[in-house]
Amino acid sequence: MPLIDVSIAEGRSPQQLRNLVSALHRAAEESVGAVPENTTVIIREVPTTHWSKADQTIAERQQGAPAPVTEGNPA
Numbered sequence: 001m002p003l004i005d006v007s008i009a010e011g012r013s014p015q016q017l018r019n020l021v022s023a024l025h026r027a028a029e030e031s032v033g034a035v036p037e038n039t040t041v042i043i044r045e046v047p048t049t050h051w052s053k054a055d056q057t058i059a060e061r062q063q064g065a066p067a068p069v070t071e072g073n074p075a
Helices: 014-032 058-062
Strands: 003-009 040-046
Touching: 003 014, 014 040
Parallel strands: 003 040
Antiparallel strands: none
């Protein structure tokens, strides 16, 4: 009974998300023989202002903002 939990940055269309759901169901079925009726897929859309890497949010990167300069992150 697979549970596939995906976090993804917001901004995809409903059709893109639906395609992802279908692809994940197929992958579970093909890779581990999961029965579609027993497979659950959860997609969590995260606001781009709430997702960061290297002390810079996705929104900041999309706007071309430089990463903040700190002791652990020299310019």
